[in-house]
Amino acid sequence: MKDxxxxxxxxxxxxxxxxxxxxxxxxxxxxxxxRNKILKIKKSILTALEIPYNNKNITGVFSNxxxxxxxxxxxxxxxxxxxxxxxxxxxxxxxxxxxxxxxxPDLKTIKSITIxxxxxxxxxxxxxxxxxFLNEFKNKVITPEIRIVRAGQAKGNNEVDxxxxxxxxxxxxxxxxxxxxxxxxxxxxxxxx
Amino acid sequence: xxxxxxxxxxxxxxxxNGLWRDHPIFSMVxxxxxxxxxxxxxDNAIAMSAGTTFVLVATAIIISLLRKLISTRVRIxxxxxxxxxxxxIVDKAIEAFFPSISEALGPYIGLIxxxxxxxxxxxxxxxxxKVHLSILDALANGLGYTYTLVSIAIIREALGFGTILxxxxxxxxxxxxxxxxxxxxxxxxxxxxxxxxxxxxxxxP
Amino acid sequence: MAYLLTIFIASVxxxxxxxxxxxxxxxxxxxxxxxxxxxxxAFAVIFVITLTAAINWPIYHLILVPLHSEIIxxxxxxxxxxxxxxxxxxxxxxxxxxxxxSFGIFLPLVTVNCTVLAVSLxxxxxxxxxxxTIFFAMGSGAGWMLAILMVAAINEKLKLVGDIPKGYRxxxxxxxxxxxxxxxxxxxxxxxxxx
Numbered sequence: 001m002k003d004x005x006x007x008x009x010x011x012x013x014x015x016x017x018x019x020x021x022x023x024x025x026x027x028x029x030x031x032x033x034x035r036n037k038i039l040k041i042k043k044s045i046l047t048a049l050e051i052p053y054n055n056k057n058i059t060g061v062f063s064n065x066x067x068x069x070x071x072x073x074x075x076x077x078x079x080x081x082x083x084x085x086x087x088x089x090x091x092x093x094x095x096x097x098x099x100x101x102x103x104x105p106d107l108k109t110i111k112s113i114t115i116x117x118x119x120x121x122x123x124x125x126x127x128x129x130x131x132x133f134l135n136e137f138k139n140k141v142i143t144p145e146i147r148i149v150r151a152g153q154a155k156g157n158n159e160v161d162x163x164x165x166x167x168x169x170x171x172x173x174x175x176x177x178x179x180x181x182x183x184x185x186x187x188x189x190x191x192x193x
Numbered sequence: 194x195x196x197x198x199x200x201x202x203x204x205x206x207x208x209x210n211g212l213w214r215d216h217p218i219f220s221m222v223x224x225x226x227x228x229x230x231x232x233x234x235x236d237n238a239i240a241m242s243a244g245t246t247f248v249l250v251a252t253a254i255i256i257s258l259l260r261k262l263i264s265t266r267v268r269i270x271x272x273x274x275x276x277x278x279x280x281x282i283v284d285k286a287i288e289a290f291f292p293s294i295s296e297a298l299g300p301y302i303g304l305i306x307x308x309x310x311x312x313x314x315x316x317x318x319x320x321x322x323k324v325h326l327s328i329l330d331a332l333a334n335g336l337g338y339t340y341t342l343v344s345i346a347i348i349r350e351a352l353g354f355g356t357i358l359x360x361x362x363x364x365x366x367x368x369x370x371x372x373x374x375x376x377x378x379x380x381x382x383x384x385x386x387x388x389x390x391x392x393x394x395x396x397x398p
Numbered sequence: 399m400a401y402l403l404t405i406f407i408a409s410v411x412x413x414x415x416x417x418x419x420x421x422x423x424x425x426x427x428x429x430x431x432x433x434x435x436x437x438x439x440a441f442a443v444i445f446v447i448t449l450t451a452a453i454n455w456p457i458y459h460l461i462l463v464p465l466h467s468e469i470i471x472x473x474x475x476x477x478x479x480x481x482x483x484x485x486x487x488x489x490x491x492x493x494x495x496x497x498x499x500s501f502g503i504f505l506p507l508v509t510v511n512c513t514v515l516a517v518s519l520x521x522x523x524x525x526x527x528x529x530x531t532i533f534f535a536m537g538s539g540a541g542w543m544l545a546i547l548m549v550a551a552i553n554e555k556l557k558l559v560g561d562i563p564k565g566y567r568x569x570x571x572x573x574x575x576x577x578x579x580x581x582x583x584x585x586x587x588x589x590x591x592x593x
Contacts, residue, residue, distance in 0.1 A: 007267050014259075014271065018278040019470060025282050026469040032289040040292070091591035094413065117296070121587075122233065122374035123354060168588035225427070226512050229420040270480065277473040285469070300519035303472055307512035309424050375584065376418050380577025384570045392565035 041087070044116045048102040049079045071187040083111055086184050090176035093168045095119030097128075097176055103142070107189060110146075113137045113177075125169030136160045142181055148174040207326055208333040224310035228342050229379040231301050235358045238346035239339075240294045244283040245305055246335030251279045252311055253331035256319040263320065272315045273306070280305045310334060345382050349373045402533045405526075408592045409537030415513050416545035417580040422513035426546055426576070427569045436550040437543075439507065444539030446508045447517050449486070450479045451535035454518045455528050475518045483509050513542055524592070549575050 042062045046053050053061040069076045077085040082105035089098045097118045102111040115129045127133060140146065140158055147159050148170045154161045162170035224245075231241045255275050256263070263271050284302045288295040295302070305311070314334055319327045347357055353374030355363035372378045415421050422443070429435050454475050462468050487505050490498040508514060517538050521531045552575045556562070562571050 003264070007264050010262060010264070011267055011271065011274075015274060018274060022278055022281055022469055025285050029285040029289040030469075033285070033292075036289070036292045093588050093591055094418070095592065121371060123369045123371045172588075172591065224424075226421050226423045229423060270477070273476050273480065274473055277476055281469060281472050284472075300516060300523055303519050304421070304512050304516055306472060306476060307510055307515050309510060312510065372581070376420055377577045377581040377584070379420060380573045380580060384566070384573030384577065387570045387573065388563065388565040390565075391570065392563075 040116070044087075044100045044114050045077045045085050045102075047114045048085045048100040048112055049077070049083050050102070050112055051079060069188075074184060074187055076184070076188050081105065084188055086180075086188075087116070088176060088180035088184075090172070090179060092118055092120050092172045092176075093125055094121065097173065099173075099176070101177070101181075107185065108141050108143055110137050110140050110142060120169045121166070125163070125166040127163050127166060128169055128173055133161075133163055142177075142185075145178045145181075146174060203326060204329055207330045210330075210333070212333050212337045224308045224338065225383065227301055227304060227308055228338075228345065229376075229383060231298055232342055232346040232379060232382075233349050233353060233374045234297070235343060235346045235350050237294060237297050238342045240287060240291065241298065241301065241305075242335070242339035242342045244280075244287065244302060245308060245310070245338055246332070247283055248276060248279045248305055249311055249314065249331040249335045250328060252276055252315055253319045253327040254324060256315050257322060257324045257327035260320050260322075268316075268320060272312055276311055276315075277306050310338060341386065345379075345386060348382055349378055353378060402530060404590045405530055405592055406533045406537040406540075408590045409534055410541040410544060411583065411586040412589055413592060414541040414545060414583055415516065415538045416542050417576070417583045419516065421516045422511050422542055425507060425511055426549070427572055430546050430550040430553055430572055431568075433547065433550040433554055436546045440539075440543035440546055442505055442508050443511060443513060443542055444536065446479070446483060446486070446505070446511075447514050447539040448532065448535045450475075450482055450514055451517050451521060451531050453478050453482060455521060455526075455531045458522060471522070475515060479514055479518075480509050513538060545576070545579065548579050552579075 039058055042058050043053070045066065046058065046062060049066070051061060051065050065079055067078045069078055075086065079085070079102075083102050084105075084107065085100060085102040087098065087100050089096060091097070095118075097120070098116040099113060100116060101113050103109065104111050113134050115134070118126060118128060120126045120128060136154070137146075137160055140160060142158065145158065147156075148162045149159050151161045151164045153159075227241060227245070231237045252272070252275055256272065259271075280303060283305065284295075287298070287302060314330060318330050322330070351357055351362055352370045353372075355361060355367045355369055370378070373382070409415065413419070416423070416426060425439055429439050457474060457478065458468075458471055462471055462474065483505050487498075490505075517535050520538075521534060524534075526534055549572060553572060556571065556575070560571075566574070
């Protein structure tokens with residue numbers, strides 16, 4: 001009996017000692033982690049809206065240039081000259097893709113697209129993060145919808161060349177863009193100032 | 194002469210065992226999940242092995258200090274609580290200071306808990322040895338784990354991305370072996386490592 | 399409903415926990431020498447993964463999150479895993495001795511199988527709902543079983559005909575087999591994808 005009590009006491013003391021260390025670590029680390037996450041979103045939105053920034057003035061640039069509008073729990077980021085940006089997410093080939101898009105004030109032309117997170121095949125599908133691919137989207141129109149076609153065959157102003165050797169990732173990204181635009185666009189069209 | 198005397202000390206044996214003779218990955222084939230999963234880039238491998246070594250050393254200190262107090266019946270759960278606590282510290286530290294590495298490693302940092310090397314060493318060594326020997330053992334095992342993981346990662350990153358630590362090493366015309374950056378490449382490279390080390394160390398299956 | 403099926407199929411084929419995420423390798427190497435033990439272990443894994451995920455989800459979302467103590471979830475999860483394995487062993491010994499005899503011996507080993515903890519961590523990371531978690535857990539277990547059975551079967555055939563270099567015998571050749579199977583599983587890419 002005495003042994004058992006000693007055992008339980010030992011585990012309890014050790015447990016509470018370690019937990020207090022952990023709480024200390026948590027109180028120190030979690031504000032930094034939170035800040036990192038917010039900074040990451042701000043960075044990608046600023047990049048999508050093509051507003052220049054450096055690592056030191058992100059927060060200032062963001063609050064000076066961008067107005068946050070919430071519509072039915074979807075968040076829109078509107079810049080001073082009326083460009084509208086929002087986050088998009090959807091399934092890729094291996095895991096989720098997260099991205100941010102910016103539309104020009106006419107809500108038809110793409111200003112630019114950036115990738116926030118992806119888990120595509122390294123070296124093949126992961127090239128969706130490359131400048132060459134993302135730059136193709138600039139000034140394309142989203143009506144009736146964006147189409148990613150075989151490399152070298154993009155003609156219309158809603159067509160973009162796919163990545164050679166990464167047809168699946170290209171297709172997944174195409175579906176992601178069109179689905180998310182369908183979801184977001186009606187909301188912002190209804191009430192943009 | 195000095196070397197011969199050194200060779201017979203307990204400290205030397207501990208280090209030699211960790212680094213080569215009982216090398217965790219090659220001879221015991223322990224802790225390979227993480228070795229396989231995060232070795233496609235050198236920086237991930239370094240972060241992972243630094244984390245694992247830290248948890249090993251911290252666990253070694255705590256367990257060997259408390260070894261007279263831990264009763265055999267609760268020892269496994271004690272090991273688990275201690276290991277998990279230090280893994281959380283590592284996890285939070287990496288998330289706070291290296292957010293991009295944290296994202297690349299995902300849940301694998303948490304899986305240091307089930308890395309059999311740590312539990313295995315705690316059970317086999319730290320529970321019955323003095324603190325300084327345990328720390329030596331932890332450092333040796335950690336180092337053994339590190340050099341394996343990093344050398345696998347160097348091969349995989351060089352072949353799979355043409356880079357090492359993000360710096361281009363392969364000639365301009367190099368075609369990346371995409372398979373090296375993915376799961377099958379991990380299996381193939383580790384199998385070559387195991388083959389080489391077993392042939393050199395003459396371990397019989 | 400369709401999404402549940404997607405999660406299940408993805409966790410068996412495209413995102414196989416053993417062949418894509420490279421988890422649960424220690425028992426993989428040790429047990430895949432013999433298809434019969436491999437099967438016993440695999441059933442135990444499916445059972446324990448599903449059970450622990452089903453327990454861990456409410457603990458995390460209904461207790462730890464409201465209390466703002468997410469930081470200790472690793473500790474809680476492994477204690478739940480260890481305790482539920484122990485508890486299951488006791489129950490089986492008493493009420494299902496036949497089942498205990500068939501895969502009971504593998505139960506203690508499952509505690510240190512990283513797939514079990516990994517499934518609980520993935521379900522938090524991917525923000526699955528309760529039902530999705532159950533399907534994901536069962537799919538991951540089934541995927542692990544598929545992988546270990548294929549490796550064990552090939553390994554057994556190879557023992558009869560293959561002239562394997564000395565250093566490759568044992569873990570080395572199992573790695574090569576697993577790598578080859580992982581290679582063929584890449585062909586499932588794009589079949590389904592999870593969000």
